Amino acid sequence: MSTTTALEGAPAPLALSALYAPVAKEMEEVERILRDELRNPHPFVDELVRYGCLLGGKRLRPALLLLTAKAIGPVRRDHLVLAAVVEMIHTATLVHDDVLDEAEMRRHLATVNARWDNEASVLLGDYLFTHAFYLASTLDTVLGCRLIGRATNIVCEGELRQKGSRGNFELTEQEYVSIIEGKTAELTAVSCRLGALFSGASEKLAGEMDGFGRDLGIAFQIADDLLDVLGEERTTGKSLGTDLEKQKPTLPIIRALELATPADREELLELLTGDQRQPHLVAPYLERYEALDYARDRAASFAQSARRRLDLLPGSPARNILTLMTEFVVSRSS
């Protein structure tokens, strides 16, 4: 299970942080909160927790929260705290992902399980989750806790559903979208909802911003899954697409299976799940049924839906950046 997104894996990180210009000062504040919170008097805990904090990467979720907030009203202290909270939760899921994937590197750093061990990763992830919840509870209102608790639970449910669907190539497109909506888009959605609500947005506007973050998250994840298959195509036989290697059904495969003739379908399933699996040989089938183009179109369509939801916002630099973000995702998967 991977909760990294296409945007985060982008080769030009500078471009992305430049995007945060309208909230640059606020993002610095968030870094300060993260640094201050993720400090511990016990040396071993301190070392681990600080290292974990470095792994989070591009700070996409805090940026979404703050940009949404700024597009609607003034950015307040509560926003900064909540931005740190969503980043901590994201980092917790990454640290636990690395245990499951037995990954060795993340963002040019050794993963926690590679540098320490799985035990350290499990405990560090738990520490980050619980610290995030505690931090959310320092606000005066229970609203932040409620939205973050619910969203995080849906993320975990999505991860479990994805695990349960491994090797199930009967999975429909609808089920696939519902799973990535849980595991990836729920957290981007709640980031935008929190940004809006704590800027005094109406329920209606907050719901639209939630929808924006949700569509954006889904577009990201489709694009990310697509890159996994594309990596596969380019390096045929060398480095297997990790999703296919793990029998994780993603959109291009689902699409090809849906359109395939009975004979092609049988061959494809044999390559994916047979006794002598050869997932690196799926490319011709994806091409035959234009499955990659289809997945690209679906990502673009979710990105467009996200973009349209921004129409409710008044014009502002923050809104412009949110619009740009919806374009990033599509540009990565073509």
Add this chain to the structure above:
Amino acid sequence: MSTTTALEGAPAPLALSALYAPVAKEMEEVERILRDELRNPHPFVDELVRYGCLLGGKRLRPALLLLTAKAIGPVRRDHLVLAAVVEMIHTATLVHDDVLDEAEMRRHLATVNARWDNEASVLLGDYLFTHAFYLASTLDTVLGCRLIGRATNIVCEGELRQKGSRGNFELTEQEYVSIIEGKTAELTAVSCRLGALFSGASEKLAGEMDGFGRDLGIAFQIADDLLDVLGEERTTGKSLGTDLEKQKPTLPIIRALELATPADREELLELLTGDQRQPHLVAPYLERYEALDYARDRAASFAQSARRRLDLLPGSPARNILTLMTEFVVSRSS
């Protein structure tokens, strides 16, 4: 790292549930909440989550919360919800412990990692943690979230500190107590504090009840660690005490090392940490320095301190049971 307690491992579970008589009806309500909450429309998630729910065992923490509440005032709906929350958090830590310990059985059931795999355990634990936080946030006040978020974070910190202290036989008794206070006693302490506060207790009384749960938790863990060494003694050379096997310094060892002559100390350290470790040969040293008796006395002294704190409560069946609980722990380690 084990957060099981002496009481929970007791051979006569009936005796313990009989202890819950003053809150028997409320405990049934808590079971109902747990059952209702830990249900999921997705079959794989549902199966895992329901299985996890069975692993929790004796429901000690909800019982502490409800007994404390009842000893002070009426038990309300909020208490029942919070009791379910602390049990879910406890279960989450157990599920993650089983990953780390590579345990195969818990309470006569296969552990989640044995029945499914480590990935399922990590995700299920995360699901339980986040569901607990969400459930806490359904209350009107942020107080429950705040106390539970903070306590759970301290539990994780305690687990990390314990991990960091493995193989460190310089650990002092004070540091050892501080670690078990975090990893075990913080959750029993907050259970009692929540029970008290939501019954309208003053800050002073709530603090005393927190202290009761804390002393009780420390006594439990000392007793539990002692049983690990005793198991060791009885089955010399066959089944190593798991704590010693993992180079986890516990009180009897810390005490023996503290009192040992330089020569004995060197021999003992060689047995515990040398190239050819033989932790099953430590028994004579523990005997020579009366280290087991000392640990027993320390457990008894924390239990007594817990008992004394109950003096602030008016007489009631609930208070009587809380008193009885402080005796259980000592009876197990003699």
